[in-house]
Amino acid sequence: MQHLDLEVICQAIDWLEKPVSGAFDEPVWLCTVLSTFGSSPREPGAWLVARSDGLHRGSLSGGCVEDDFLVRLMAGEFTTAAQVIRYGEGGHQGAGIELPCGGLLEVLIERFTSCDEDIMHLKALRAALEGRSPRLRHITLGEASRRVLEEDSGLGERVERQTDSDGKTTGYQLRVGPVARLLLAGLSPVAEACAAFAVSLGFEVIICEPREEMLASWDARNTPIAGVTLRRELPSRFIAAGGCHAATAVVALTHDPRIDDLAMIEAVRQPAFYIGVMGSQRTSQARAGRLSRSGGLSDEEIGRIVMPIGLNLGSKTPAEIALAVMADIVRIRRGRERHAL
Secondary structure, three states, X not given: OOHHHHHHHHHHHHHHHOOOOOOOXXXXXXXXXXXXXXXXXXXXXXXXXXXXXXXEEEOOOOOHHHHHHHHHHHOOOOOOOEEEEEEEOOOOOOOOOOOHHHOEEXXXXXXXXXXXXXXXXXXXXXXXXXXXXXXEEEEEOOOOOEEEEEEOOOOOOOEEEEEOOOOOEEEEEEEEOOOOEXXXXXXXXXXXXXXXXXXXXXXEEEEEOOOHHHHHHHHHHOOOOOOEEEEOOOHHHHHHHHHOOOOEEEEEOXXXXXXXXXXXXXXXXXXXXXXXXXXXXXXXXXXXXXHHHOOOOOHHHHHOEEOOOOOOOOOOOHHHHHHHHHHHHHHHHOOOOHHHO
16 A cells, blocks of 8 residues: 555544534545556555545545546535445546546545544554554445454455345455555665655655764755655664564665664564665675674575665666666565566
8 A cells, every 4th residue: 555545544534533613523535446447547445535625635546536526525425425436438427537548447435424433443444554454344335335344364456346146236345454665774875766766656665774974964954855754773673673564665775784784684584575785796695694694594584685686777876776676666566577577
């Protein structure tokens, strides 16, 4: 999931717990992308939350769909607990929106109120996005629409349609898991370029940096990267304290063994989906030897580490190296083998 999805759920909770008018009867509407056909800027499972006055957080299509939905919402539509609308060719309920390349977009629209049950449901989703137990949402449509939340393995499609014996859609199963996280071990020009790329890709980005000289340089520039959290501590300590979950990529790009090696030793003990460290083939071989001798890592643990890191694009500049690193992370996250590129 993307960091924007976490922001959406946090905003929904905040609006329900702190209504603008002060009256605890102001609902919010949570919209979920169910399916896309053709060109679409957001994938199934993406969220948008809105209030009846048109304020909203998140995205469904990048513009046209949001505009239509908000106009209809402010006109008093969407009073049921859960319903599905379709945008694009064949859209219904007066959607009348044409998407690029003849695309189609199905959206689930749920109405949440400030009742304890609804707020607890949203808080459970927030916990799942923050890296705790993945959850599976069962949404039943129709007059008896209801929401059921249960624990999940996190494996499988984010959106699955449920049908009756006649093939009619009766509801959906929606998987909610940790937001994709990029954990950067130490500050460096390449790390900063990676951070900027990762934010644009929807990652939650955390940089751990304990070195005073690097922190002083960062503070002196006074140009923090929007959406990036800087933690002034050893990355290995943050990792050991639970800073990794299954949707985390751990990347070390400093050329400082005190930072990079310790981060790798802790990272291989965690469920991170990607672990990589920068260096040439020769440097990587030397590092593998150190991790085995001094770190006590097994061949299997060392085999989890991508080194040299990234795709072999012939990168030279920090931005080019960052592109190669983030491209490799996206490749792994999407389940692509290198030979399939």
